[in-house]
Amino acid sequence: MNQKIAILGAGSWGTALAILAARNGCQVLLWGHNPEHIRSLDQHRQNQRYLPGMVFPExxxxxxxxxxxxxxxQLILVCVPSQVFKQTLLALKPYCTDNIAVAWATKGFNPDDGSLLHEVVAEIFGLQTPAALLSGPTFAREVAADLPTAITIAANQAKFAHQLASIFHSERFRTYTSTDLIGVEVGGAVKNVLAIAAGIADGLGFGANTRAALITRGLNEIIRLGVQLGGKQDTFMGLAGLGDLILTCTDNQSRNRRFGLALGQGKSRDEITKEIGQEIEGISAAKETYLLALKYGIDMPITEQTYKVLYEQLAPQTAVQNLLSREQKPEA
Incomplete structure (x- = not known):
């Protein structure tokens, strides 16, 4: 292909996508903010900190x-945490031309005001800029190991979606395209909050019944918020909605689930964050999702109780009791 792509963010996910694109024949430039970390990548030709053993293609x-x-x-894929997404693009902008195309694999809201990340891209680079999001049920190590995976690429321009699909699609990595940027963004952000909730429930010793109920009712919360913000309901039944939600709520490769699991077992927030050693997107997403629910008057009880555990020191056992004692009502 000989397509060139620059990837911002040398964590596990940015590294995995760099390996995938390179494996598919692209020329890849991987950027990271830490010079010492980048020197290690260059010296060892692998990301020993986040994806040890996954050797870089030439x-x-x-x-x-x-x-x-x-x-x-001019084709840039951003894989930095949502907390620094905007400032990274602002730092990049002075070096860019008007022909830039921006994609991102970041999941979350803009912490400054709860806006969606495609709105941040439009604010910085203009509405005419090709913009796209890669999302779905993906763990970085499995992608780097070339295990079968499927994702959704949502874009504001069909041509750009197909360009990205051609870069990443392979026999072991299926790409599906979408026009629903909002739905894909909301699904990717809120599922991290629900993964924390599922982890808390498992940490408290509850069983598979509880986890299944949290996933199902949590999906309902994602749909309510997503549709309110302009997303399409069908999107939430696909890879970027239900698929990603199941993945992060049920597998301990998910940092958000592991964080919730440790909370349920009685560990402190600071202690767990230090142990995990990577960004836990669901912590900030819980606050931003909760504030959006308040703003639009949307009933999101699982999100609300997770927020209160994280920001109001509510005991996890009390949060569960609050959910169980809610008034009985029809499911639909």
Whole structure:
């Protein structure tokens, strides 16, 4: 293909997507903000911190200088945490031309105001900029290991969605395209909150029945918020909705689930965050989702109780009791 793509974010997910794109024949430039970490990537030709053992193909180069990005490629894929998504793009903008195309694999809201990330891209680069999101049930290590995976690529322009699909699609990595940026973004952000809730329930010793109920009722909360914000209901029954929700609520590769699991077992928030050592997107997403629910008057009881555990020191056992004691009502 000889397509060039610059990837911002040298964590586990950015590294996995760099390996995938390179494996598919692309020239890849992987950027990270920490020069010491980037030197390690260059020296060892693998990400020993986040994906040890996954050797880089020859067509991956690395840099810690944002000035290198635009001259290499106008096609940029952002894989940094949502908390620094906006500031990373603002730092990049002075080096870009008007021909830039921005994709991201970041899941979450803009912490400044709860806005969606496609709105951040439009604010910085303009509404005309090709913009797309890669999302779905994906763990970085499995993608890097070339295990079968499927994702959704949602874009504001069909041509851009198909361009990204051609870069990442392979026999072991299926890409499906969508026009529903809002729905895909909401699904990817809120599922992290629900993964914390599912982890808490398991940490408290509750069983598979509880976990299944949380996933099902949690999906209902995602749909309520997503549709209110302009997403399409069908999106939430697909890879970026139900698929990603099941993945993060049921497998301990999910940092958000592991965080909730440890909370339920009685560990402190600071202690768990230090142990995991990577960004736990669901912590900030819980606050942003809860505030959006209040703003629009949407009933999201699982999100509300998770927020109160994280930000109001509510005991996890009390949060569960609050959910169980809610007034009986029809399911639909």
């Amino acid at each position: 067509n991956i180069a690395v840099t810690s200088d944002l000035k290198d990005i635009a001259p290499f490629s």
